[in-house]
Amino acid sequence: MAVSGLFASETLTASITTLAELVDVVQSHDRAYVRYSEGPERDRDSSVDTESGLTLPGLSVNPLHPEEWWTRPLEDWLARQVCQYRELQHKNPDRFAWVLTGTEVGRGPDCEPLLREVTPIARLDDRLLEEADRRYKARFRAGQGPED
Numbered sequence: 275m276a277v278s279g280l281f282a283s284e285t286l287t288a289s290i291t292t293l294a295e296l297v298d299v300v301q302s303h304d305r306a307y308v309r310y311s312e313g314p315e316r317d318r319d320s321s322v323d324t325e326s327g328l329t330l331p332g333l334s335v336n337p338l339h340p341e342e343w344w345t346r347p348l349e350d351w352l353a354r355q356v357c358q359y360r361e362l363q364h365k366n367p368d369r370f371a372w373v374l375t376g377t378e379v380g381r382g383p384d385c386e387p388l389l390r391e392v393t394p395i396a397r398l399d400d401r402l403l404e405e406a407d408r409r410y411k412a413r414f415r416a417g418q419g420p421e422d
Contacts, residue, residue, distance in 0.1 A: 276281045278306075278348070278400060279334070279390050279391060280320065280339070280390055280391075280392060281314060281317075281319075281391070281392045281393075282316075282331070282376070282392060282393045283314075283392075283393050283394065284314045284394065285314075285394060286313060286314050286315075286317055286372060286394040286395075286397055287397045288396035288397070289396055289397045289398075289400055290373065290397070290398055290399060291374055291399040291401050291402055291407065292356045292401070292402055292405060293349050293352055293353065293402060293405050293406060295348075295357075295402070296338075296352050296398070296402060297348055297351055297352065297364055297394065298325075299373060300338045300339060300348070300352065301348075301394060302355075303375055304307060304334070304375075305337070305378075305393070306333035306337075306338040306339060306373055306374070307336060307338055307373070307374055307375070307377060307387065307389065308335065308336045308338055308356055308362070308371055308372070308373055308374075308398070309334070309335045309336070309338055309358075309371070309374060309375070310356055310359045310362040310363055310369045310370065310371050311333075311362075311369055311370075312366075312368045312369055312370075312371070313372065313394075313397075314372070314374075314392065314394045315369065317333060317392075318330055319334070320333065320368075320388075320390075321333050321334035321382065321388065321404065323382065326383070326384065327379060330380070330388050331379050331380050331388055332376070332379045332380065332388035332389045332390045332392075332415070333374075333388065333389045333390075334339055334386050334387075334388060335374065335376075335386060335387050335388070335389055336355050336358055336380045336386060337355065337387060338351075338352060339371065340356055341397065349409065350409065350413055350414075352406065353406040353407075353409040353410040353413070354410055354414060356371060356398065356402070356403065356406040356410075357406055357407055357410045357416070368400070370397055371398035371403060372394060372395075372396065372397045372398060373394075373395040373396050373397075373398065374389070374391050374392050374393060374394050374395055374402055375387030375389075375392070375395060376390060376391050376392040376393060377389060377390050377391040378414070380409050383417070391414065
């Protein structure tokens with residue numbers, strides 16, 4: 275059984291296969307997020323800050339709704355957000371990307387939203403992840419920082 279308040283539901287049956295479908299999902303929710311993990315059935319506890327060892331008050335996620343300053347297409351924002359933590363899947367093939375909603379209860383050490391009362395929406399299909407990766411690499415200076 276999930277930790278009380280962590281999940282409103284644990285069911286994850288739908289799959290999103292294209293960025294266009296993801297746009298529709300994001301636009302149909304007040305707030306939507308992406309998470310890379312082994313899924314809601316395995317996310318029994320809150321996230322842990324691996325550097326400090328501290329348990330966080332919710333699940334660590336990445337926002338799918340753009341900030342007000344974002345003036346580029348929504349598909350660009352989504353591609354970037356989906357790709358930001360994809361290395362977690364590369365390091366652990368049991369992890370996958372899934373979309374969820376929930377109540378923000380704080381921020382993690384990387385300023386990421388932390389959620390409780392989570393409701394899973396859908397898993398991101400590998401076809402969508404590849405499309406997002408292509409778009410991210412084509413439209414951004416992917417991986418570039420101020421010192422690069």
